[in-house]
Amino acid sequence: LGYNMDSIMLKKIVSKATLMLHEFTMEPMINLLWSLAALNFEHFDAADLLLSKITESYNVQANDKDNCGNISTERLAQLHQVLLWYEENEKDPLLPPKLRKEIKLAFIANEGRPSFKIDPIKLKLLVSKATSMLDEFTMQEITSLLWSLATLNPEHFDLAGRIFSKITESYNSQGNNEDDCRNISTEALTQLHQVLLWYEENEKNPLFPPKLRKESKLAFIANESRPSKLQKDILKAFESLESLGIVVVDEEIHCNQTGYSLDIVIGIKNSQKEMAVEIDGPSHFIAHSPNGATALKRRQLNSLSDRALLSIPYWEWDELSYGSNRKHKRANKSIEKDDEKKRKQLYLQECLTRKSFI
Numbered sequence: 503l504g505y506n507m508d509s510i511m512l513k514k515i516v517s518k519a520t521l522m523l524h525e526f527t528m529e530p531m532i533n534l535l536w537s538l539a540a541l542n543f544e545h546f547d548a549a550d551l552l553l554s555k556i557t558e559s560y561n562v563q564a565n566d567k568d569n570c571g572n573i574s575t576e577r578l579a580q581l582h583q584v585l586l587w588y589e590e591n592e593k594d595p596l597l598p599p600k601l602r603k604e605i606k607l608a609f610i611a612n613e614g615r616p617s618f619k620i621d622p623i624k625l626k627l628l629v630s631k632a633t634s635m636l637d638e639f640t641m642q643e644i645t646s647l648l649w650s651l652a653t654l655n656p657e658h659f660d661l662a663g664r665i666f667s668k669i670t671e672s673y674n675s676q677g678n679n680e681d682d683c684r685n686i687s688t689e690a691l692t693q694l695h696q697v698l699l700w701y702e703e704n705e706k707n708p709l710f711p712p713k714l715r716k717e718s719k720l721a722f723i724a725n726e727s728r729p730s731k732l733q734k735d736i737l738k739a740f741e742s743l744e745s746l747g748i749v750v751v752d753e754e755i756h757c758n759q760t761g762y763s764l765d766i767v768i769g770i771k772n773s774q775k776e777m778a779v780e781i782d783g784p785s786h787f788i789a790h791s792p793n794g795a796t797a798l799k800r801r802q803l804n805s806l807s808d809r810a811l812l813s814i815p816y817w818e819w820d821e822l823s824y825g826s827n828r829k830h831k832r833a834n835k836s837i838e839k840d841d842e843k844k845r846k847q848l849y850l851q852e853c854l855t856r857k858s859f860i
Contacts, residue, residue: 514638515647516548518631523555528573530624531556536580539587540788546593549584553595556581560601578608583788622656629661636668642690644668649693652700653794655801659706662697666708669694673714686714691721696798699760703805722761729754732816733765733781739846740768740779746851746860747771759806762799767809770860777859778809783816790817812857822846 519534526534535552543549560573573581582605588595597605632647639647648665673686686694695718701708729737733753740750751767757778766779780803786796803811822845854860 513543513548514635514643515628515632516543518635519628520548520551522627522631523552525627526624528556528559529577532573532577532580532584535584539584540793546588546591549588550595553584553597557597557601560598573604575608578605581605582608622658625654625656626658626661633661633664636665641669641672641686645686645690645693645697648697650794652697653798655700659701659704662708666710670710670714673711686717688721688724691718692725694718695722695761696802699802699806700798703802719761723756725763727754727763729765730781730783732783732819736779736781736814736819736850737766739843739850740766742843742847743850747773748854748860751776757803757807757809759808760802762803762807764809775859776809777854777857778803778807778811780811780813781816782813787815790815810857810859812853812859814853818849819846822849 516534516538523531531552535549535556538549538552585595585597585602585605629647629651636644644665648662648669651662651665694714698708698710698715698718737750737753740748747770749769749771751769753764753766755764755767756762757764764778765781767776768779769776780800782792782796787793792800800811800813803809823842851860
């Protein structure tokens with residue numbers, strides 16, 4: 503999901519899930535395994551068990567002409583990333599050679615962009631198991647679970663109800679202490695604010711103490727970020743679009759509706775029209791697919807903010823840069839630099855046109 507989930511809590515959930523593997527089809531097993539790779543889960547015994555189950559299912563079909571008949575191309579692409587995760591950690595997964603080959607070919611055919619969907623029935627089953635263990639969880643673990651649901655955006659809000667009740671119960675048990683949030687970390691408060699936005703997106707109203715709502719938003723807004731080199735470069739490119747009537751309104755400000763930090767806000771001269779621009783670097787993606795934190799921010803800004811949103815992925819911008827993928831060097835670097843500036847201006851102009859901003 504793109505979030506640093508507590509390892510103890512994750513191990514508990516994964517342990518429960520591995521006990522249910524006989525109820526899983528191939529797809530949710532691979533989704534779970536891919537999630538462990540994305541989170542860089544340190545306990546490979548759980549991953550080994552999942553791989554073993556996948557291999558067992560594969561070997562049952564050993565005499566079929568199409569050995570991968572029950573594994574979609576998308577799932578095979580995910581398995582390739584899992585194998586890379588094993589390689590990163592100098593582990594050797596036990597997989598049939600032919601399956602390894604099919605996995606790599608599927609990944610290449612899928613342009614290196616695996617994605618996944620969570621089966622809502624399996625998700626409900628998994629969360630139900632987790633909620634039965636809430637007494638064993640810390641506050642951070644509980645809020646991480648709730649945040650994960652907000653990111654996955656399931657349609658059944660009853661999944662979150664009991665978890666919310668547990669947080670409120672713990673909060674209210676502190677009575678009249680001066681600092682009501684002393685046992686809730688800043689990290690957990692930040693997650694809770696995003697969960698409350700999830701409820702707002704769906705026009706739901708969770709029963710939540712007003713003071714805790716306030717503390718959650720304050721913690722969320724307090725998160726500071728510094729402009730990256732990439733962000734400064736894109737800001738400079740926007741400033742060069744003055745001839746199109748584009749003006750930079752501000753940078754590193756908070757969205758009034760959501761509290762999210764906005765990298766850049768642009769506008770049109772002599773107009774009230776504005777657009778938020780998010781610069782998404784490598785940490786925002788898993789193989790060019792937005793991670794959970796990035797997907798959640800995009801979704802909530804699009805749903806709740808009064809500004810349109812433009813997201814610029816780092817690799818698209820990098821391709822425009824001087825020297826990127828050049829086959830031949832030019833003698834006159836000033837000409838190359840001038841070409842780069844024009845490419846960047848044209849790219850931004852095309853992005854703004856697609857968004858109907860200009």
